[in-house]
Amino acid sequence: MxxxxxxxxxxxxxxxxxxxxxxxxxxxxxxxxxxxxxxxxxxxxxxxxxxxxxxxxxxxxxxxxxxxxxxxxxxxxxxxxxxxxxxxxxxxxxxxxxxxxxxxxxxxxxxxxxxxxxxxITKLERLSRVSALDKQDTNYTFDQIVGESTAITEVIEGAKKATRTTSSVLIMGKTGTGKELFAQSIHSGSDRSSKAFISQNCAALPDTLIESILFGTVKGAFTGATEHPGLFEQANSGTLMLDEINSLSAPLQAKLLRAIQEKKIRRIGDTKDRKIDVRIIATINEDPLSAIEKNTLREDLYYRLSVVTVVVPTLKQRLDDIPLLVDHFIGKYNERFQLNVPGISEDVMNLFIQYDWPGNVRELEHIIEGAMNLINYDEEIDYTHLPTHVRTKFPLFEATKKPTATLVNHNSSDSKTLQEHMERVEKLYIEQSLKQHNNNITRAAKSLGLSRQSLQYRLKKLGLSSQ
Missing domain, CATH: 3.30.450.20 (PAS domain)
Structure with missing residues (x-):
């Protein structure tokens, strides 16, 4: 054979x-x-x-x-x-x-x-065990949600009312709008605040793994299975946040619905039910009715979860909050990076107001963090510090910031080489900076992003006086 x-x-x-x-x-x-x-x-x-x-x-x-x-x-x-x-x-x-x-x-x-x-899935399994044992203590309250626009304050006031009950909550909002901040704030303001708040992204793991994470296992359920409580049991008397609920398969959504309705779960491989007292806060990053039409969200689960519905606005819908958010993130990363960045330029603020913000508040934070990795100790964030994808969308901002029309003559009679043009532009920039800072070498060097020694070298090379 x-x-x-x-x-x-x-x-x-x-x-x-x-x-x-x-x-x-x-x-x-x-x-x-x-x-x-x-x-x-x-x-x-x-x-x-x-x-x-x-x-x-x-x-x-x-x-x-x-x-x-x-x-x-x-x-x-x-x-x-x-x-x-x-x-x-x-x-x-x-x-x-x-x-x-x-x-x-x-x-x-x-x-x-x-x-x-x-x-x-060995690494995923190890990560899930660490995550499952971590109670993920809540860090946020409503007072820490940054914003004063009507769009955000109305949502905050509505969400605060959800702290009075134990009903399920469905938080709707695009990626990066801050749905977990609202979930944590609802938990923090409720009678369950002293108990566990556990968050699980349902899209991060395959169904076969997420089921055992949520409901737990008993020894012998499958080869190598151990006695292990799921997130429902670990969040007992507290709050369980299920992020991207529509990423779960239909059978798993049905099992979740049963657990919510009957307040009981059964570990994988077990024969007995276990009572649970868990408040469910679910999030979804698309219109739930659209998800129902696409069969990615069970209709009965949607109605069971949406007893209380919170709709978090996009950043585009709350542009008035951008200055507050910018100040908040600059303060956060000033402390983290030991910087003293005062703020952003007027041009950058105007750009932020015009930008579409597909990544919402999370994208704004990442842009500020990225800029502060490129900046001097107390320098203002300007156009040059922004990521390429933003500058590509707003190329005219760079053109308006550079006085190229006066610095470079493009007449056909101008026979200077590129190097000569560059030296001329550099000389004019340095002269302007010295004039703005009353010929103070230290301050001029800082504004140009140079060391004092580097500026003195350029002054000598370009034949400029340092007096």
Whole structure:
């Protein structure tokens, strides 16, 4: 029967293709001997192919019995598993977690081998364990939400009313508008403020992993499963925020709806229900009715979550708040970076008012942070400090800031070289700066972004007086 499946003798091109895939592939023959083990699987399990190929799978991995090996279950019993999570240990003692598709290989009605296709989620699993144990204590209150525009103050006043009850809340808003700030503020203002506030981004992890994170597991639920409480249990008596709720699959949304309605959850692999007392705050970054039409959000779940609805405005809808937000972020990064940046130029403020802000408040913060990485200690943020994608959209701002018409003569009779033009422009800029600062070398150098020594060198090179 061995002759029926001689994959190690495949054409080198086929083996090269298998090695280039971003999923691990492990194939055993009818005796449980490893006959194909691609590079990705070797990377996932941190194994050398030579330690795996032509060896029995029970000699390679730390399984207490064949029952624990899904490859051997596929080989011995024809068991097929799809998108199944598995945690196991290599012979080096390294813990691995993967999402696997495992199935037997058939020939003329006989099982001649088995194959496992694995996607590595070991890092995600470790991160989720750390996240799950972290109670993520709330940091924000309504007083810390920056803004005085009508658009934001009306939403704040409406959201404050939600602190009086334990009803579910649905927070709607584009990415970067600050939905989690509102969720934390509602929790902080409620009777549950002394209890846990736990936030989970539903789009960050695959369904097979998010389910175990939310509802927990019992020992033996799957290979390597341990007794582990989910986020519902960890947030008991507190608040659980589920970000991007519409990214969950329909079956998981149905399970979530049942948990909210019945106030009970069942861990994966368990046979008993556990009572929970958790307030759910869900967020969505699109119109929920549109999500319902696209079948990415269950209608019954939407109505159950939207007992209280908070709609966070985009930054474009609250332009009056930009000066306050700019001051807030400059203050934040002045403290973090030990700078003394006074603010932004008038041109930059005008640009900010005209900009579309697709990334909303989060984008504004990132632009301020990025600019303050390029700036001198007490320099004002100007057009040159802005990111390329903003300057590309507003090229005229740069042109209006540079007096090129007076500094460079483009008449055809002007035969100066580029270097001569550059020296002329540099000389005029320095002369203007010295004049503005009453020939104070230190202040002029700072305004030009130069050291005192560098400016003195240029003065000497350009034949300018330093007096």
């Amino acid at each position: 061995n002759e029926l499946i001689t994959l190690p003798n495949l054409h080198p091109i086929y083996l090269q293709v298998l090695d280039s895939l971003d999923v691990g592939i492990h194939i055993v023959n009818h005796e449980g001997i490893s006959i194909l083990y691609n590079s990705k699987m070797a990377e996932i399990e941190d194994m050398d192919k030579r330690d795996v190929l032509n060896k029995n799978i029970m000699d390679i991995f730390l399984f207490s019995s064949e029952e624990e090996s899904r490859l051997l279950q596929a080989l011995r019993k024809g068991t097929v598993r799809k998108n199944a999570k598995q945690t196991y240990f290599t012979f080096k003692g390294q813990e691995i977690t993967t999402i696997n598709n495992t199935f037997p290989l058939m020939h003329e009605g006989l099982i001649i081998g088995a194959v496992e296709i694995a996607k590595d």
